[in-house]
Amino acid sequence: MQLTNEQLDDLVLGAVFLATGGGGDPFVPQLLTAQALKRFGSVKMIQPDELANDAFVACIGGVGAPTVSLELLPSIAESVAPVKAFEQQTGKKLDALVSFEIGGANSLVPIIAAAATGIPIVDGDGMGRALPEAQMMTYAIEGVKPTPAIACDYEGNLTTFTTGNTATYERHIRSLAMSSGGMITTIEHPMSGAQLKAAIIPGTVSFSIELGRVLRGNRGTAEAMLPHLQEVFSHSIYGECRLLISGKVTDKATRIVGGYDIGSAAIVAFEDESEQLHIDIKNEYLVATQNGELKASVPDLIVIADYETCTPINAERLRYGQRVAVFAVGCPDYFRSEKALAAVAPKCFGFDLEYKPLESL
Amino acid sequence: MRIGIDVGGTHTDAVLLDNANILASVKAPTSKDVVTGVISALTNILQGQQVDTIDAVMIGTTQFTNAVVERRQLAEVAAIRIGLPSGVDIPPMTAWPDDIADAIGRHTYMIDGGFLYDGWPLAELNNQQIQGVIDDIKEKNITNVAIAAAFSPMNAQPEHAVAEAIKAQIPNVRITLSYQMGRLGILERENAAILNASLLPFADIVVSAFQNALKDQGLSCPMFISQNDGTLMNAKFVRQYPALTFASGPTNSLRGASQLTGLKNAIVVDIGGTTSDIGVLQEGFPRESNMVIEVGGVRTNFRMPDIQAVAMGGGSHISSDGNKIGPQSVGHQLLQKGLIFGGETLTATDIAVAHANLDIGDHAKVATLPSELVKRATDNMHELLDRHIDMMKPNSEPVPVILVGGGSVLISEDLKTASEIIRPENAAVANAIGAAIAQIGGEAEQFVSYREVSRDDAISMVTQKARQSAIEAGADANSLTVVDIEETAIPYMDDGNTRVRVKVIGEVAKLVKQEAN
Numbered sequence: 001m002q003l004t005n006e007q008l009d010d011l012v013l014g015a016v017f018l019a020t021g022g023g024g025d026p027f028v029p030q031l032l033t034a035q036a037l038k039r040f041g042s043v044k045m046i047q048p049d050e051l052a053n054d055a056f057v058a059c060i061g062g063v064g065a066p067t068v069s070l071e072l073l074p075s076i077a078e079s080v081a082p083v084k085a086f087e088q089q090t091g092k093k094l095d096a097l098v099s100f101e102i103g104g105a106n107s108l109v110p111i112i113a114a115a116a117t118g119i120p121i122v123d124g125d126g127m128g129r130a131l132p133e134a135q136m137m138t139y140a141i142e143g144v145k146p147t148p149a150i151a152c153d154y155e156g157n158l159t160t161f162t163t164g165n166t167a168t169y170e171r172h173i174r175s176l177a178m179s180s181g182g183m184i185t186t187i188e189h190p191m192s193g194a195q196l197k198a199a200i201i202p203g204t205v206s207f208s209i210e211l212g213r214v215l216r217g218n219r220g221t222a223e224a225m226l227p228h229l230q231e232v233f234s235h236s237i238y239g240e241c242r243l244l245i246s247g248k249v250t251d252k253a254t255r256i257v258g259g260y261d262i263g264s265a266a267i268v269a270f271e272d273e274s275e276q277l278h279i280d281i282k283n284e285y286l287v288a289t290q291n292g293e294l295k296a297s298v299p300d301l302i303v304i305a306d307y308e309t310c311t312p313i314n315a316e317r318l319r320y321g322q323r324v325a326v327f328a329v330g331c332p333d334y335f336r337s338e339k340a341l342a343a344v345a346p347k348c349f350g351f352d353l354e355y356k357p358l359e360s361l
Numbered sequence: 362m363r364i365g366i367d368v369g370g371t372h373t374d375a376v377l378l379d380n381a382n383i384l385a386s387v388k389a390p391t392s393k394d395v396v397t398g399v400i401s402a403l404t405n406i407l408q409g410q411q412v413d414t415i416d417a418v419m420i421g422t423t424q425f426t427n428a429v430v431e432r433r434q435l436a437e438v439a440a441i442r443i444g445l446p447s448g449v450d451i452p453p454m455t456a457w458p459d460d461i462a463d464a465i466g467r468h469t470y471m472i473d474g475g476f477l478y479d480g481w482p483l484a485e486l487n488n489q490q491i492q493g494v495i496d497d498i499k500e501k502n503i504t505n506v507a508i509a510a511a512f513s514p515m516n517a518q519p520e521h522a523v524a525e526a527i528k529a530q531i532p533n534v535r536i537t538l539s540y541q542m543g544r545l546g547i548l549e550r551e552n553a554a555i556l557n558a559s560l561l562p563f564a565d566i567v568v569s570a571f572q573n574a575l576k577d578q579g580l581s582c583p584m585f586i587s588q589n590d591g592t593l594m595n596a597k598f599v600r601q602y603p604a605l606t607f608a609s610g611p612t613n614s615l616r617g618a619s620q621l622t623g624l625k626n627a628i629v630v631d632i633g634g635t636t637s638d639i640g641v642l643q644e645g646f647p648r649e650s651n652m653v654i655e656v657g658g659v660r661t662n663f664r665m666p667d668i669q670a671v672a673m674g675g676g677s678h679i680s681s682d683g684n685k686i687g688p689q690s691v692g693h694q695l696l697q698k699g700l701i702f703g704g705e706t707l708t709a710t711d712i713a714v715a716h717a718n719l720d721i722g723d724h725a726k727v728a729t730l731p732s733e734l735v736k737r738a739t740d741n742m743h744e745l746l747d748r749h750i751d752m753m754k755p756n757s758e759p760v761p762v763i764l765v766g767g768g769s770v771l772i773s774e775d776l777k778t779a780s781e782i783i784r785p786e787n788a789a790v791a792n793a794i795g796a797a798i799a800q801i802g803g804e805a806e807q808f809v810s811y812r813e814v815s816r817d818d819a820i821s822m823v824t825q826k827a828r829q830s831a832i833e834a835g836a837d838a839n840s841l842t843v844v845d846i847e848e849t850a851i852p853y854m855d856d857g858n859t860r861v862r863v864k865v866i867g868e869v870a871k872l873v874k875q876e877a878n
Contacts (some may be wrong), residue, residue, distance in 0.1 A: 027653075027660075028451070031451050031452060031456060032792060035450045035451065035455075036450070044649050054539070065478075068477075068478045070546040070548075071444075071478070071511045071512045071545055071546070071547045072444075072447050072448075072477065072478070072511055072512075072543055073444065073447050073448030073450050073451050073511075073547065074447075075446070075448065075450050075547075076449075076450045077449070128620060154446060154447040154483070155446055155484075156446070158505075178479075181447075181477040181478065181479075181481075181483070182477065182479075248754075266589070308752075319751075321641075323650075323752055339418055351753070361597065
């Protein structure tokens, strides 16, 4: 499949839905991707099973504070230079690039790099949604080593990492990001085709495009949209999709703790004011409860969208008074395995509760 | 005493205020040249008044917004971005609609410079690059320039340095620096600066025309113009920042409604000829939108009130079965085209006159309208408004709803969403009152590290900057109070890095002096 500018609006809309409130504002990354596709032409996207087992693949994406990109605009070169340096250092040609996470802006960085280098991208990602830390990626959970990795900043400065485990690597790249203007692009977690096939959440790029098309084509209230969403999710790796509530945001407060946006939101149903949904936020929407009863939790997806249009709303834009719909979507089965839950269950985010699959609630 | 004037699309209103008391109000049609309408409103409001009792004139005008929306009166602008090596693939005016980009010209430049979020230089300024830009601007004979540098709200030195270099070689140049246009977000701030620079020649024309109109009336008091956050700018300031007038109309309408009713928390519906604008009053000020605001299709980061516009106004077309309200409207031609005025078009005003026996126009013209039609159209108008008010309400409780604007006669029945409907006396001139009661504001924003500077010191530093900007705009220093402190930490980053924004507000210096006397 060839990715072109024609699919970009849908891809971004779908990816913001799957970002579950995180991932940052996609406006600037989308502009940049549009420029890259215009300048270099379309990008070849392959399915994971098209890769040979001995193929050489690496992940690429942005690390840092999306807020600084409002001033320090990203460039195409920042996505291209680390790829070239990585090939030079490893002495191997990359057969494909793959994304950290499908949610938000990081779904676009591999496309920019691929457009400029001619390397294909793989249809899939390491999260199936957005999550805040590198060790929550399926690649890391499956034991892929984070390095050799190369980071590139706005000026083209390159930094090489040799680090044993992903959690340590995560700390190192965060501090580099801070001293490099707040945002860097990294190429990391190199792996073989066989490793990738075992770890990747497959098909999420093409699914985002399909999801975006459904959201755009059926723009309307949450109740009207629901059957369309259920249809598209039921044929995907996600499965279940529920409308938890349609109502008004009556409370929203977040503050920064330990580098995260932490807080909560409350949504009161239009029809019945006694019905109130509580959402816990840590960059993303992570836990939904009603009167203390669990309605959905990470790694399942919780999505807040504008009630009238079903356009997803980022956590930083959610505010008191908005009329919203809250959807819950089952996560890919991979994240329900014991070893995946060890990295992404609610307790990994500091919540004192056991994960229960959406379908069982 | 002060005079408030509101220049709208159809009417120019004026009010005479002694402190908060409304002594007189007048309404005149807006003239094509705007000034004639202002003069006529001024003449009427000043009848029987000593001109030397007037301490200030406050004007709210939509002319600059309309210039951008209609792509007229826009000058060509050289847009200079200081931020290389970052941003090379997203030059200025990327993603602008073609027609306005063409109107302003596509004279864009990118050069080295700017800062990072932590104050480290992004790149040093490069004199050779700067000279190249100046040579090109000279050759193209461009005299309006917009300059935007990365993180300039934190450190504006690069914007100033480039501006000085240009002024040294092009003495008649007019320059807008982006850091003076507002917040972080270089693309939106740069867009705001470019729009502002393109309006500078028109701002001279408008301000001079207003000043001459005042002078012709024998008025020698200061003149102020409303900006989008409900505060005022002096004439000199407007000549530099005309774009800050965008959306001042809805803001004035909300502030005026608050003044007229004494309510600090309410929904305000301003029903005009073509649309009903629904806004939310919180503590006497409009709730601000936190979405990116497009002006004429260009993304900007202006502070704008959160307004929901519904396509229903006094001139809205009504379908013959009464089921369809608008969105087409006869607009300012209501007085020619409406049935009650002898025209041929069934409008919302005709329905209201038939339904509620209003004393407007010629009743006989609507006496034969079928009663089901009148009832259905009336119900539909009320339902349409109810639905949109419900979306804007802060919670599900019914709220006081204040109806203002000439089209408020359309609502003659109860609204489900309203705890009460208030139609303040003088509602038709709420905008002019909002302009007249406005104070002068000032705002500043900076990134600080609470590890390096204590929180108190940081806030007082930013507050000082905000006070300075208010005083420059004509505020009395002693009356300034802080109305808002906003602290936003940067996600994913060091806990110490925080964006601090402070807003202060104070009385017009001239009025304070008068009261002291």
